[in-house]
Amino acid sequence: MNERALETLEFNKIRNQLIKYAASELGKRMAETLMPSTDFPVVVRLQEETDEATTILRLKGHIPLAGIFDITPSIKRAEIGGMLNAQELVEIASTIRSGKQLKKFFSAILEEKDLPILSELTNDMNPPHELERIISNAINENGEILDSASIPLRTIRQQIRNFESRVREKLESIIRSNSAQKMLSDAVITIRNDRLVIPVKQEYRSHFGGMVHDQSASGQTLFIEPQSVMQLNNDLHQSRMKEQIEMERILTELSNETGNYSNELRQLVSILQQIDFIFMKAKFGASMKATKPKVNDDGYIKLNKARHPFIAPDEVVPNDIVLGKDFTTIVITGPNTGGKTVTLKTVGLLTLMAQAGLQIPAQDGSEIAVFASVFADIGDEQSIEQSLSTFSSHMVNIVDILKSVDHQSLVLFDELGAGTDPQEGAALAMALLDEVHNRGARVIATTHYPELKAYGYNRAGVTNASVEFNVETLSPTYRLLIGVPGRSNAFEISKRLGLPNEIIERAKSHIHSETNKVDQMIASLETSRREAEEEEKEAKEYLKLAEKLHRDLQQAIMEYYEQKDELINKAKREAKAIIKKAEFEAEEVIKELRQMQFEKVAQIKEHELIEAKKRLQEAAPQVEEQKQLQRKQKQKLRPGDEVKVLTFGQKGNLLDKISDDEWLVQVGILKMNVKEADLELIKSTPTIEKKPITTVKGKEYHVSLELDLRGERYEDAIVKLEKYLDDALLAGYPRVSIIHGKGTGALRTGVQQYLKNHRHIKSYHYGHANEGGIGVTIVELK
Incomplete structure (x- = not known):
């Protein structure tokens, strides 16, 4: 990997931040020498091991890594017969003990989760238990040799x-x-x-x-x-x-014993170092809300809402960046201080981080390519580091880059061709871009030159980009716009700052007409893009709302049919029981008549027969005749009327008349077509209402998540409770609150007695302290 690029992109700062999460000197040493890998399978494994550690931290929140020491020098001295001091032996015992705890920790997790890399490391880790026992029996944790x-x-x-x-x-x-x-x-x-x-x-x-x-x-x-x-x-x-x-x-004696276990100890130290380093990467990723990128070796980069890791979270502007499929070169044009250099550094640094096995500060679904080389010619005057801003300095660096660049390279050019005559600089920039692009490298370049705005339109595999600028606030938004070239905002800025119009118009007259047309086209593209983004955002919100309504409707329909089937089955069971009872009673009457006939022969009196006939009539099932579903001749229905749907026994409101004998009715959150014969008028709308009502709104028809019964008489409260539960079930609520207050407890007892016998109540309980305590009953609905 190119050392100059590592320095320019400040990869050393990543190492320094990573070190903060080390649990031991062993892990710290690995972080200090961390380098991006250029081997695709190695990078894939590095990302997988970091992801496994992230999974464990998410499940457990921690990992026992305390008590690990770098005992390698002690192992070497023990091997050659040297005597270790008590503190060195204590550190060896502590490291062994940490290995044992860590193996036990992983064993419990690996029974539930498939983590192949950490499982392999755990299986290879065999802490010498006997050595730890011998040392611990002879020396305490303070390094004091025990009497024993x-x-x-x-x-x-x-x-x-x-x-x-x-x-x-x-x-x-x-x-x-x-x-x-x-x-x-x-x-x-x-x-x-x-x-x-x-x-x-x-x-x-x-x-x-x-x-x-x-x-x-x-x-x-x-x-x-x-x-x-x-x-x-x-x-x-x-x-x-x-x-x-x-x-x-x-x-x-203890040192000699340690020397006998030198191989096991070396392997233990190596594995503990790897585990510490792996979890350092996971903790570092969690600290910046990073995600695991998908890795490819096709030169394809896709970053979703990528953030530069050194910019404060409340200041950084996330950007979507794509490179490597439809186009392999991006030319970012526009004025200074717009965020072009930050974009270059973000792509470069996130690529290096991913190739080093680190997760990147971007949203899920991001993808990073593994490059053999990353080159960066960035002279950032805003950086604390010394910038290379002169033309000669740039050229020295670019010449070095051209010696090595190929199709496996990522090249980042900042202000390409700057520092010399604009006409010559623009021509040189285009020639350099052609050369690097033709070699197959992935290239992102920034420039001030307006001549390069047309470069992306004239070359296959090249696209323009710019960083958005808000003329109203006279400040950049730092949003990257791929496909839209940057334009000069000098006239707009000057105008807002108070420069007279005549001077601005005179200046415009010196600009070539083609340049004006290009700037107008770019301004139009930016406006169209913003409008499209706003419309897309609004469409997504409507889609979410529609999907929610659809789910609610499906749930309500399912509950309706389940309730309907349950009622039918219940009615069948009850009818069967009634018929069975009637049959039994009839048999008893017949049996008694025969007994009477046998005993008295012809002496049965008339009143006895009448009594038996009455008992037979009472034994027959009493089936209430179904009410004819017909509306009264006097009822006249209008949109907005409150009606009862006789088939369902539910109240609703008329929305609109569909045909001569059919209405659109709103019942709870459901809208349904109902025959007029199946409707019973409950309450008419005032006659002054002339306009048809298309939607029904208002508190009366809105089902609240709670019912307040405080101050109600017991009988009135139960009636209200019964109606409220019906409405809540129809609305599809899974959970509601009944507020009955504490008082004497009579209303509370009555409410809970009613809930106990309600077939659609799954469970109920008093509210928690922050929900009202025993003054509120929380009801879970089926």
Whole structure:
């Protein structure tokens, strides 16, 4: 990859931002040496591994990567027989422990998700559990060798504690004696040269005998080891020397054991480094709301709402950029400070990021090509970095680019041909574009030269582009317009800034007529494009609304038919039960008559027969005759009337008369054609209403998501509740709220008793604290 392009496109800043997400020095080291790959299969794998890590972060929110150290130098020393110190051994044990935790973490996830790359790494990771156990039993997390590390060490340390205790006892008896109080500077025991001593005033130096180990800065206090404790201090010192020898022996033994596991440890370190680096990429991508791009080796770039990663999210303007299919070269024309250079850098930097396995700040569905080389000649005067703005500097860079550019290259030219005579610069720019384009490279170039506006129309595979400029606000919008060349806004800007019209008109007269025509054409294209975008946006909103209405209608129809079938089935079951009961009763009557006949023969009295006949009539099913579906002779229907559809038993409103005997009726959110004979007038519209009503609106016909029954009498409340639930079911609501208040609880109990017996209620419960608590019942509808 071209080093100059990496520097120009500021890929090093990407590395620096990536390092912030490192969990260990191992991952940090990989980030510092990160380079884009030019191998297509490698780039595909890098993107896949980043995506797998993103999936885990999305599911779990974290990954246990703490406690990982770079133990490679320690492994090398252990291999050649060197002795590791306690801290190095602690880091080795910590790294092994982290590997064990990480493997356990992945094992649980891999049972549910298919993550082949991380699964492969996990399977290859075999932390040496035994080594971690041995080290942990000998050394604690603070790097202190434990008494349990060996039996000799435990014995020696017990001796040390005993000697130290005896020395302290003797010294404490000295400093507590009345005769010694005046001889001591302070009644304390302290340590000098690893020996326990007491602070004695200078004038009493010879009183205690023994050895002077130190004195105060003023010389008035001497730190003396009294003669009476010298032997005990000698014994203590010797025990400490034995302790040191035993600890070195333990460390040597643990170091040798570490050397035996050098291969497993190296493999563990390598895998932990890769995992840390993979999750660094995922965390970095999440921080800038990046997505995984599709990768190809066809030279095709498609960026959806791409953003430059170094521009603040509240300032950056996302752009759609396409290159590599219908055209392989884009020439962006227009004035300065419009965002042309940002577009170049965005395409170049996002390409490098993708080839390095990083996700890119663009929307889903974006696609990036893998290029063998990325070249950039960008002299950005607005950049903090030193720009290459002179003609000679540009030419030196361009000559280097031409030596290597081919069909697998992405070339970015900023202000091509600038810094010299405009006529010669424009001619040179077109010649350079021809050369690079003919070699098959993907090219994006920016220029000021108006001559290049026609370049895209005269060359196959080349298109113009520009960055939109708002003349009203005198500022660029930074939106890239592919297919529309840039135009000069000098006259419009000058006019808005107050330059007299006569000067502007005089200036226009010096412009070639063809140039004026081109600018007018470009202005017309920009206007048409904006109008088309607004119309497209409005059409999408209407489409969304239409789709929602369609779904609601389908749902309502399905619920209607389900309810209809359920009612029919219920009616059949009830009828069957009634008939069965009637048959049983009839059989009982007949049985009794026969018994009476058998017992009394001809003595059955008339009243007994009449009673039996009455019982037979009562046993027969009482079927209510269906009301004839006919309207009263007096009813006159008009659009807007409130009616009842007799077939469904639902209320609605007349919208329009379709034919002599058929009306269009609005029932809830449904509109249906109904025969006039199937309608019953409930409420007429006032006679002053002359105009036919085409739509029914108003609070009366709008089904709210809640019903307020507070202050209602119990009987009235239940009637309102029954009607409201019917309307809510017809409107297709899955969930409504019944507000009954707390009060004495009578209304609340009545409401819930009614809901309990309603066949279309799935469940109900009191509202949460923020929904009204026990003053509100939340109802889930079937």
